[in-house]
Amino acid sequence: MVRVGGGGAEVVAACADRRPERIVTHADTRDEAEAACAALAAGGYAVECALLQSVDLDPAGWAERDRSLAFLIAGRRPAP
Numbered sequence: 001m002v003r004v005g006g007g008g009a010e011v012v013a014a015c016a017d018r019r020p021e022r023i024v025t026h027a028d029t030r031d032e033a034e035a036a037c038a039a040l041a042a043g044g045y046a047v048e049c050a051l052l053q054s055v056d057l058d059p060a061g062w063a064e065r066d067r068s069l070a071f072l073i074a075g076r077r078p079a080p
Contacts, residue, residue: 009035016043016075023075033071045075 002015004025009032015023016039023040027033033049040047049071056066 004036008032009039012036013039013043016040016045019043019077021077025073027071027073028069030071033073036071036073040073040075043075045077048074048076 001022001024002018002020004011004015004023012023012025023045025036027036037047037049051069051071053067053069055064057063058065
């Protein structure tokens, strides 16, 4: 398994060229996630993507203080 910690779709594609069984990465935006998913699919990987969202709430009034999100992306090479 290879975990790509940064570098975008170009790095994901370069890792896919090495043909590891699994590749995982993350993206901060939808455009970045789409590019990483496309790079994995082009490399012959089955792709899964999940959007994780976190909201910091003020419990006194249940008001939203901050919001963050990340796309988690995994590619698995199909069995031969």
